[in-house]
Amino acid sequence: MSCLRPALMGALCLAFAAPAFAAPPTPAETKMIATVEAERERHIKLLEELVKVNSGTMNLKGVEQVGRMMRAELEPLGFDVKWVPMEKAGRAGHIVATHKGNGRGKRMLLIGHLDTVFEPDSPFQAWTRKGDIGEGPGVGDDKGGMVVIVAALRAMQAAGTLKDADIIVVLTGDEEDAGAPIAVARGDLIAAGEASDVALDFEGLSRDGDQDIGSIARRSSNSWTLKATARSGHSSGVCMEGPGCGAIYELTRILDEFRRELAEPNLTYNVGVVVGGAQASVAGDKTGGQATGKSNVIPAEAIALGDIRTLSNEQEARVRAKMQAIVARHLPKTDAKLTFDEGGYPAMAPTEGNKALLAKLNDVNTTLGLRQMPQGDPARRGAGDIAFVSFIDGLVGLGTAGDGSHAPGETVDLKSLDVQAKRAALLMTRLSKEARPRK
Structure with missing residues (x-):
């Protein structure tokens, strides 16, 4: 459709380009949005500190240190945080953090990972920032995603919506190179999925140019x-x-x-x-x-x-x-x-439940005045931990946007940290108010 004609055609073009109209955010949502914006520099500083600690998968002490840093963020929010060692799988371990809510709303599983592909012998080790672009090993995959989790949860706490939310956070220590046997390495994640109704994956946000993309599937590997x-x-x-x-x-x-x-x-x-x-x-x-x-x-x-x-x-x-x-x-x-070989990653197929979750995320986008997120091509994403819990509804890519994942020069768009934290906080708050399915 051409957008060159004036009057009616111009009005139609504006309708397609702009987000749908919606009621203004609730007072709690307004508070969450304001909290994310007020704490922007705090969260960028946290990202910097996480990136400065090398946590290549086989740097077990580095992975443990990042785990301790995340514990320090989650415990003050009311989470019972456990470190699950993974010596049997030849890896450092995982963070499993549980927040007990009112027991009525959807139970949510938040997934991220502590490790990166950059081992201590990699020449790419430093954090740098140029305006709204941060650069460093694992800055987007997945340390930016972990910061989005923290920012969203802090916003919920400030707005009073976290107290009612039932949430499990699982941060694996070996997503980039899973330990074996896989039944041990992913046993705690699978158990968390069995105790949840919805899985939200905080790896990187997919984009096509300046268009944010919704992801409801991941392929196997x-x-x-x-x-x-x-x-x-x-x-x-x-x-x-x-x-x-x-x-x-x-x-x-x-x-x-x-x-x-x-x-x-x-x-x-x-x-x-x-x-x-x-x-x-x-x-x-x-x-x-x-x-x-x-x-x-x-x-x-x-x-x-x-x-x-x-x-x-x-x-x-x-x-x-x-x-x-x-x-x-x-x-x-x-x-x-x-x-x-044993130890591969299963597939996360697109489902009606996953599509419904993306629709709810797009309702959040409407509230935030953001464009709708179309469903993305799963061939553009790699395999990921959320596939192990694909027996529940899930969304992929709630972490930060950036470029160059897995390569020297990996970057993150720091503006996306704010946007993703707002999306996650509002979505989780709304899910926490939905009646959980009977099982």
Whole structure:
């Protein structure tokens, strides 16, 4: 629709560009909005202090220190804060903080994480601020999200709405590299989900230009290993009746058939490492491998490492079956085996309940005079902890907006901290007044 014509067409353009009309915020909502604005610099300072502590996943002491900092923020708000050690999973641990309300409203689970991808040996360690842009390791993923949680809860306390809210906050210490076994590493999160009605994920806000996007789904992330074996021999007999085609041809056949036959909406499948030769192996941490052989020797071993990402667990099962069927079509005198690693992330499929939550968030946007948030493409987000509790309604991306996540130069838009805290405070207050479902 063109917005160049005056009069009626111009009025229609304004109607589509502006947020919908709504009743003004309630006195409690006005107080929450004012509190977030008044405490802006406090929360930016908290973000700075969190970023200055290295909490790479394997820096266990750093993760614990960030956990202590978050405890100091949550306990004064009336939360019973527990540190759950994760030695059995080879990780630092998690924060589980519980706030008891009046027992009548929706029970809410707030999800974030203490760790970052930047270990102590990373050259990217410093916090800097230039106006409304903050830069530092994990500034948006997910230390900005944790600050949004604090800012929203403080606003609710100031307005008197926190006292009635039943909330569990789970801040995992290994979201960037989950420990194993996953049943242990995510057991406390799953238990918190079972005690809740709604999950709110405080990882980064999705944007398309200057348009904030609503996220109601996350794809899975699961790794696989493919190993092909074959008879070795002199290359002069390759693909002949005696020695057969060799392991590398078999591996190549399978990978190319994956490429040609697996494609469907919301699915990606990646090959990250390939090694092959007379002998081949991959490192224990699966970050590389090695192979030996000669150009005139038919290779006996070939290995590929990759991942698949799906939008639902049903899609995951279907794709895995298709992959196994492709693997089974062996070239002469070859064999191959496809295995899937334990400890992957499940999918969080879009549901009607999740869509209804986004609609409630858009009601908040209307109250705040903000644009409506359209439903985003889950392919633009990675996997996340909220998928482990996808058996309850959930929203993704209530944290800060920024750029360069997981890379040196990661930034956060500090203005988004205010906006997201206001959205979260109003949404949680409204959810706390909704009758919880009977179970």
